[in-house]
Structures are given as structure tokens and as C-alpha cells.
Amino acid sequence: MLVTSDSEIKVLLGKLPKAELHLHLEGTLLPHRILSLAQKYSVPVDWNEVHSRYNTRNFTQFLELYKWATSFLREAEDYALLAEDAAAAFHEQGIVYAEITLSAGVMLLRKQNVTANFIALRDVFHRRAQSGTGPQTQFIFDAVRQFGSAPAMEVARMAADLRNEGVVAFGLGGDELSVPLSEFHSAYSYAAEHGLHLLAHAGETGGPEQIKDAIDILHAERIGHGIAALRSTALMNTLAERKIPLEICPSSNLRTNALNIQLNSATSDLSQHPLPKFFRHGIPVTLSTDDPAMFHTTLLDEYSAALQMGLSLDDLLVINRTAFEQSFLSDPARQSFLVQLTPVSPES
Numbered sequence: 001m002l003v004t005s006d007s008e009i010k011v012l013l014g015k016l017p018k019a020e021l022h023l024h025l026e027g028t029l030l031p032h033r034i035l036s037l038a039q040k041y042s043v044p045v046d047w048n049e050v051h052s053r054y055n056t057r058n059f060t061q062f063l064e065l066y067k068w069a070t071s072f073l074r075e076a077e078d079y080a081l082l083a084e085d086a087a088a089a090f091h092e093q094g095i096v097y098a099e100i101t102l103s104a105g106v107m108l109l110r111k112q113n114v115t116a117n118f119i120a121l122r123d124v125f126h127r128r129a130q131s132g133t134g135p136q137t138q139f140i141f142d143a144v145r146q147f148g149s150a151p152a153m154e155v156a157r158m159a160a161d162l163r164n165e166g167v168v169a170f171g172l173g174g175d176e177l178s179v180p181l182s183e184f185h186s187a188y189s190y191a192a193e194h195g196l197h198l199l200a201h202a203g204e205t206g207g208p209e210q211i212k213d214a215i216d217i218l219h220a221e222r223i224g225h226g227i228a229a230l231r232s233t234a235l236m237n238t239l240a241e242r243k244i245p246l247e248i249c250p251s252s253n254l255r256t257n258a259l260n261i262q263l264n265s266a267t268s269d270l271s272q273h274p275l276p277k278f279f280r281h282g283i284p285v286t287l288s289t290d291d292p293a294m295f296h297t298t299l300l301d302e303y304s305a306a307l308q309m310g311l312s313l314d315d316l317l318v319i320n321r322t323a324f325e326q327s328f329l330s331d332p333a334r335q336s337f338l339v340q341l342t343p344v345s346p347e348s
């Protein structure tokens with residue numbers, strides 16, 4: 001493809017119909033929304049506190065921020081508002097399809113009405129898609145690993161109950177170093193028996209064995225992050241041979257210190273991120289934001305970051321195509337998106 005300048009590339013990437021597969025809706029909560037929700041619930045919060053909490057430097061700080069920010073999401077209309085903000089932001093970036101993760105485990109912990117929250121936000125996304133002002137969406141219900149296996153089973157049951165309402169997958173996020181993945185086997189089996197796809201965060205701050213367990217024990221179809229694979233050539237070979245995708249979120253990995261952990265280094269930067277290595281090894285990789293407001297990023301920023309890592313525009317077009325291919329869309333819906341993508345010519 002004859003595109004030379006950085007600005008031309010950015011324009012092209014902006015216009016490219018894109019898919020976003022690893023995104024937590026709660027992670028799109030913008031600082032100004034926190035302030036308005038805090039006011040609604042009469043919680044004293046000032047701008048300095050929001051600013052300092054949104055400046056995460058490691059995974060523990062991030063989990064604290066996530067817990068604090070989601071404490072302002074208390075009823076269905078709060079989630080609907082969040083969906084409005086998110087749909088508008090996705091549309092602006094050319095995202096035409098998103099698989100959106102919801103922390104159903106957190107909603108259950110807070111004794112919220114998960115179904116009411118879900119229907120309210122889903123209806124916003126559906127309305128936006130119908131009016132051409134937002135992406136098409138499907139949803140993933142995430143359990144929280146450190147809460148343990150019983151609450152995870154409850155999330156799997158909720159996801160199965162809402163299977164016909166737009167929930168397509170069950171996943172697991174949170175602290176990888178807390179509860180072993182084997183303890184979630186029954187929740188994953190239940191989800192699979194009820195027609196849900198299976199996902200897991202693994203190899204973000206944990207080691208390569210987490211990815212192996214997610215595949216072998218839980219039968220996860222895609223791996224969230226998976227950057228620990230850089231520490232095991234055998235695992236990289238397996239991912240490439242079995243075509244198991246990694247949902248890569250570079251800004252998140254820098255903000256949570258996950259890349260430092262995997263490199264066993266006090267500091268790291270984008271040039272050390274394993275995305276190009278995975279891509280060239282033949283592992284299916286996709287690019288995502290994870291928690292864009294909390295990590296001060298957008299999907300376009302992530303594509304720019306990948307360019308800085310040495311990937312070419314054509315590589316990025318392959319990565320975007322991979323996201324549609326590895327999505328949980330029905331085959332006809334997937335095809336209707338794939339035909340809209342720019343063909344990638346091998347000689348360019």
C-alpha cells in the first residue's frame with residue numbers, strides 16, 4: 001500500500017472500520033463522569049483526588065482505582081450514561097464492532113441488579129448502532145478471580161441467563177496471583193454447556209503457566225494479554241500452531257507494570273513490548289485498550305504504539321482483520337464486516 005507519511009497512516013487508521021475485543025466498560029469511566037456521579041451520590045471528591053487516582057503506576061494501584069471508580073456506578077441509569085459516553089467515543093475512533101466486558105462479579109458483590117444494569121446499557125448500545133452513532137456490540141460477563149470460585153459460578157449463571165439478550169462469553173479477570181485457575185473449572189464447564197464462549201485474562205502479571213492453564217484446564221478460546229508467553233518459546237509455538245489469539249493491550253501493560261514484571265526489569269518501554277515478536281511468530285494477535293479512560297488511551301493510540309514498535313501499516317491491517325476473524329460474531333455478520341476492510345496486498 002502506497003502510504004508514506006505518519007499523518008497519512010493515522011488518517012487511514014482513523015477511517016478503517018475497526019474491532020475492539022478487550023475492553024472493560026467500567027474502564028471507560030471518564031474523570032468528569034466520576035465527578036458528576038460523586039455529586040449525584042453526595043460523595044465529597046475533588047479534581048485533585050480524581051487526577052491522582054487516575055495516575056496509576058502499577059497493578060495494585062490500578063485495582064484500587066477500578067474498585068474506587070466503580071463504586072460510583074450504583075444503578076442502571078449510571079451504566080446507561082457510561083454506555084452513552086463509550087458508544088460516542090468508539091464511534092469517533094471508527095470502531096464498528098466491540099465485544100464489551102462487564103464486571104458482573106463486581107455488580108454481584110455490591111448486590112446490584114445485574115440484569116437491570118445490563119439491559120439498560122445494552123439498549124443504549126443497540127440504539128446507537130441502529131442510528132449509526134455507535135458500534136455493533138456483544139457482551140462478555142467477567143468474574144473476578146480474587147473473589148473465588150463460588151461468585152464466579154454465579155456470574156456464569158447470570159451470563160447463561162442472558163445468553164439470548166446479547167451476552168456471548170464468560171471470562172475471568174482480576175489478580176492472577178490469587179486463586180488458581182483450576183478452581184474455576186466448574187464455572188467454565190457450566191458456561192460452555194450453556195453455549196457461551198470462554199475467555200480468560202492470563203499471563204498479564206502471572207507467568208506462562210497461567211496461559212497454559214487457561215487453555216488446557218479452562219479451554220479459553222482467547223487469552224486476555226498473554227504477554228508472559230514471551231518467556232516460553234514452547235508456549236509461543238503452541239499459540240501459533242493452535243491459532244489461539246492474544247488480546248494485546250500495550251498501554252495497559254505499561255501502566256500496570258505488567259511489562260516490567262514479564263521482562264523482570266525495573267523499567268521498560270514500548271520498544272520492548274512483545275507484540276511484534278508474537279505477530280512474527282504467527283500467533284494471532286489483536287490490539288485493544290483494556291481500560292481506555294484509566295490508561296489514558298484510545299484504540300487509535302494503541303495502533304500508533306504498534307507502529308512505534310516497528311510494525312508496518314499492512315501488519316496493522318492484518319491485526320485488525322484478525323480481530324474480526326477471532327470475534328464471536330456469527331459467520332454471516334463476520335463476513336459483512338470483513339468485506340468492508342481494505343484488502344492487504346502481500347507485495348506492498
Ligand SMILES: [Zn+2]
Binds near residue numbers: 022
Ligand atoms: Zn482486561
